[in-house]
Every structure is written in structure tokens, then in C-alpha cells.
Amino acid sequence: NSFQRVRGKLWFQKELFLIAQNSGELAEEADFESDFIGPYSEIADEELEQLRREGIVSKEKVELTPLGRDVANRLRGHISPAILELISEMKRFLNNLTKEELLGFIYYSYPKMRIDSVEFAEIDKNREQIATSLFGKGKVSLGKAALIAGMSQADLINALKATGIKVFAE
Numbered sequence: 001n002s003f004q005r006v007r008g009k010l011w012f013q014k015e016l017f018l019i020a021q022n023s024g025e026l027a028e029e030a031d032f033e034s035d036f037i038g039p040y041s042e043i044a045d046e047e048l049e050q051l052r053r054e055g056i057v058s059k060e061k062v063e064l065t066p067l068g069r070d071v072a073n074r075l076r077g078h079i080s081p082a083i084l085e086l087i088s089e090m091k092r093f094l095n096n097l098t099k100e101e102l103l104g105f106i107y108y109s110y111p112k113m114r115i116d117s118v119e120f121a122e123i124d125k126n127r128e129q130i131a132t133s134l135f136g137k138g139k140v141s142l143g144k145a146a147l148i149a150g151m152s153q154a155d156l157i158n159a160l161k162a163t164g165i166k167v168f169a170e
Contacts, residue, residue, distance in 0.1 A: 003072070005063030007095055009048070010037065012062045014106055015090045016044050017113075022086055032113075038106050039113040093139060104130035105140070108148040128159060136165045 006012045019040040020027040030041040034078050051057040056068035064072060076084065093100060107114040114120045123130065131149035134140045135156075142146065146156045157167050 003064050003069055004091065004095065005061050006091070008062060009045070010099065011097075011102065012048060013040055013044060014038065014075060014102055017093050017106070017110075018090050018094070021110075023083065034115045034117070035111045036116060036118045038103055038119075039110065047089055049149055057099055073101055077142065077159075097138070097139070098133075100126060100130055101134055101137075101139070103136060104148055109144075131156065132160055134162060136163075142167065 006015060016026075016030060017032050020030045020032060021039075024162055030044050032039040034040075041162055048057060048062070051068070052059050055065055056071055057063065058065055071124050097105070100123060103117075103133045104127060105118065105120055108127070118125075128149045130149065131140070131145040131151075134148065135142065135145035142153055142156065145160075146153045149159070151159070160167050
């Protein structure tokens with residue numbers, strides 16, 4: 001995605017988690033566990049810090065440095081197009097989500113990852129708002145939004161209409 005930065009460490013962890021869910025090898029290697037703020041990989045955190053020490057990732061942001069861009073360009077030819085597309089999709093999907101939308105999507109899509117969360121109670125209180133926002137942004141389907149909201153699709157359609165969000169294209 002033109003080397004667009006990742007919004008922060010929280011987004012980095014969740015992006016990598018979702019990529020790992022679609023890659024058995026990465027899932028085993030990253031070893032994600034339920035943590036205070038959802039899925040967390042200590043290994044991924046350590047690797048990110050190592051990349052920062054080596055000057056590949058910026059110290060201030062989760063963003064490739066010029067050296068990191070060179071490394072990424074060299075590695076690109078050794079990574080399958082399917083994995084590159086998956087990475088690109090996850091970045092597009094997550095990067096413009098708010099923290100609440102990000103955690104709401106993760107917690108309701110992967111309930112085991114919210115067990116130790118200190119944020120879940122607050123997210124749960126706002127689940128309908130999170131679901132309508134995700135649907136309004138075109139990030140989730142009506143069915144997924146209903147699951148996140150904890151409502152039937154019919155009730156969610158009424159809630160969406162009440163907020164002015166179009167449910168069906170006209």
C-alpha cells in the first residue's frame with residue numbers, strides 16, 4: 001500500500017493477528033494469546049523492536065524507513081502474491097478504523113481473544129454504535145454487523161435506517 005504506515009502498535013498486533021489467522025505457519029510462529037487488549041504476540045512485539053534497532057522501522061511510528069523500504073522491495077520477490085495481497089487487504093481494512101471499531105471487530109470475530117481484555121466491557125457497551133459505524137464504512141456485511149451489534153439483522157436494519165445509513169443500494 002505504497003508503504004503507508006500502520007497507525008500504531010495496537011493496529012500492528014491486530015493486523016498481524018488477522019494475517020496469521022489466514023496463514024497456519026505464521027499463526028504457529030507468532031503464538032498469539034489473549035491479553036489485556038485482545039490478541040497479542042510477544043514474539044511480534046520483540047521482532048518489531050528489533051526492526052527498529054536495525055533502522056528498518058521508524059522509532060517513533062510503525063512505518064518503514066528508507067532502509068526498510070529497500071529491504072521490503074528486495075523481499076517482495078520472495079513472498080507469494082497471495083500473501084502480499086492478504087497483507088494489503090488487512091492494511092486497507094484496519095488502518096482507518098478507530099480503536100473501538102478495531103477492538104469491536106476483533107472481540108466479536110474472535111471471542112476467545114477478549115477473555116483477558118480490560119477494554120471489553122467498554123466495547124460491549126458501545127457494540128451497536130461500533131457495528132453501525134463498521135457497516136457504514138463498508139467494512140463489514142450486514143450479517144457481521146448484526147453479530148457485532150448483538151442484534152437480529154431486522155433490528156439492525158431499523159437501527160441503521162434511524163441513523164441515516166443506507167442498508168441497500170438504490
